[in-house]
Amino acid sequence: MNTEERFSRQRLFHGIGRSGQERLQEAHVIVVGAGALGSLTAETLVRAGIGKLTLIDRDYVEESNLQRQQLYTEADAAAWTPKAEAAKKRLLDIRSDASIEIIVGEADPAVLENCLPADLIIDGLDNMETRLMINDTALKHRLPWIYGACVGAYGLSYTVRPGQGPCLRCLMKGIPMEGETCDTVGIIAPAVQFVSATQVTEAMKLLTHSFEQLRGTLWSFDVWSNETSSIHVDSLQEENCPSCGASPAYPALAWSGRSKAETLCGRDAVQVKPLPDMQVSLEQTANVHKQHVSKANQHLLVLNIEDKRLVLFKDGRAIIHGVSGEVEARSLYQRYIGG
Amino acid sequence: MQITLNGQLQNIENSKTVADLLEELQIAHKKTVVERNGTIVIEEFHEREGLMDGDRIEIIHFVGGG
Ligand SMILES: [Zn+2]
Numbered sequence: 001m002n003t004e005e006r007f008s009r010q011r012l013f014h015g016i017g018r019s020g021q022e023r024l025q026e027a028h029v030i031v032v033g034a035g036a037l038g039s040l041t042a043e044t045l046v047r048a049g050i051g052k053l054t055l056i057d058r059d060y061v062e063e064s065n066l067q068r069q070q071l072y073t074e075a076d077a078a079a080w081t082p083k084a085e086a087a088k089k090r091l092l093d094i095r096s097d098a099s100i101e102i103i104v105g106e107a108d109p110a111v112l113e114n115c116l117p118a119d120l121i122i123d124g125l126d127n128m129e130t131r132l133m134i135n136d137t138a139l140k141h142r143l144p145w146i147y148g149a150c151v152g153a154y155g156l157s158y159t160v161r162p163g164q165g166p167c168l169r170c171l172m173k174g175i176p177m178e179g180e181t182c183d184t185v186g187i188i189a190p191a192v193q194f195v196s197a198t199q200v201t202e203a204m205k206l207l208t209h210s211f212e213q214l215r216g217t218l219w220s221f222d223v224w225s226n227e228t229s230s231i232h233v234d235s236l237q238e239e240n241c242p243s244c245g246a247s248p249a250y251p252a253l254a255w256s257g258r259s260k261a262e263t264l265c266g267r268d269a270v271q272v273k274p275l276p277d278m279q280v281s282l283e284q285t286a287n288v289h290k291q292h293v294s295k296a297n298q299h300l301l302v303l304n305i306e307d308k309r310l311v312l313f314k315d316g317r318a319i320i321h322g323v324s325g326e327v328e329a330r331s332l333y334q335r336y337i338g339g
Numbered sequence: 340m341q342i343t344l345n346g347q348l349q350n351i352e353n354s355k356t357v358a359d360l361l362e363e364l365q366i367a368h369k370k371t372v373v374e375r376n377g378t379i380v381i382e383e384f385h386e387r388e389g390l391m392d393g394d395r396i397e398i399i400h401f402v403g404g405g
Contacts, residue, residue, distance in 0.1 A: 229345040
């Protein structure tokens with residue numbers, strides 16, 4: 001592949017140029033989450049010639065993803081391919097010499113720190129708890145990170161830069177209750193594309209050192225009602241913020257407090273995590289529960305138990321569909337997997 | 340009364356304060372950043388910050404999806 005030709009239009013763009021393109025090709029970006037936002041952001045970065053991409057995701061491709069998660073195909077959904085795996089395959093079809101690391105699993109502080117050094121973290125997550133962990137990890141390592149989220153036709157974004165204005169914790173003043181962020185009102189693809197476009201543009205500015213062009217505001221829009229807003233939030237920086245203040249404690253890095261069973265937003269499913277010292281073997285579980293196995297691939301095992309569906313991953317996590325709540329999910333896990 | 344909310348002219352019937360407006364918009368239970376005529380109104384003042392005809396209000400609420 002002729003990189004001179006391949007990135008020529010981007011190099012011609014006044015904001016990037018030859019030096020900007022070189023910087024992009026030397027950069028390492030971590031994208032956390034490979035759902036709608038993360039997969040689109042990953043694709044745009046890979047097409048733009050990013051030096052290295054690390055993509056972290058805990059989920060697998062389902063039919064209901066295909067309306068907006070544009071890296072994935074019917075074949076991925078039929079094979080229950082983990083999103084990170086499916087994304088990597090498609091990204092290498094797009095740019096065969098791209099350097100792409102994937103992690104099929106939960107983004108926890110240790111996993112994230114293992115991916116460093118990096119130049120930037122971009123948020124493609126579906127929950128606030130993990131975002132606050134990203135916030136603390138990024139600030140601890142003096143990395144910028146770009147928040148983005150969307151629901152319905154609405155989306156918002158904010159760029160966090162260590163030492164340059166408030167962080168996400170300053171803006172949110174604590175974690176909202178799960179119900180506040182867990183929306184079941186659907187989503188349209190253009191809302192996702194809008195947020196991803198802003199995140200990637202901010203990423204390009206950061207990576208090409210075009211700092212004066214950064215937006216510098218908390219920004220939102222609704223593509224259906226045509227509302228848009230941009231607010232300068234510098235006055236919201238908290239002097240004693242435990243994440244970005246003078247003596248930070250990075251509370252979200254104390255990950256052990258994180259729930260062992262967690263309702264997944266908009267998915268009608270619960271994720272259960274194994275105990276820390278528990279060993280889970282897909283093969284062994286498949287043998288013991290032969291009559292329940294409906295699908296198996298190298299990353300996961302699907303068990304149909306009565307009217308419930310248990311998807312067990314190699315790392316011991318299970319996503320359980322059709323249960324009434326976290327208590328039932330955990331007891332099903334204990335009965336069929338262990339712990 | 341008429342205000343400009345996130346760039347759109349809107350008639351507000353029942354809201355006298357920022358807190359009322361968040362209720363009317365059904366986002367009172369969400370984390371928000373509110374600006375009235377160019378100045379951020381922090382959460383503690385939402386109840387007493389009155390609205391006036393012609394106000395320019397910006398409201399951004401946080402969501403978790405992606
Ligand atoms: Zn802060």
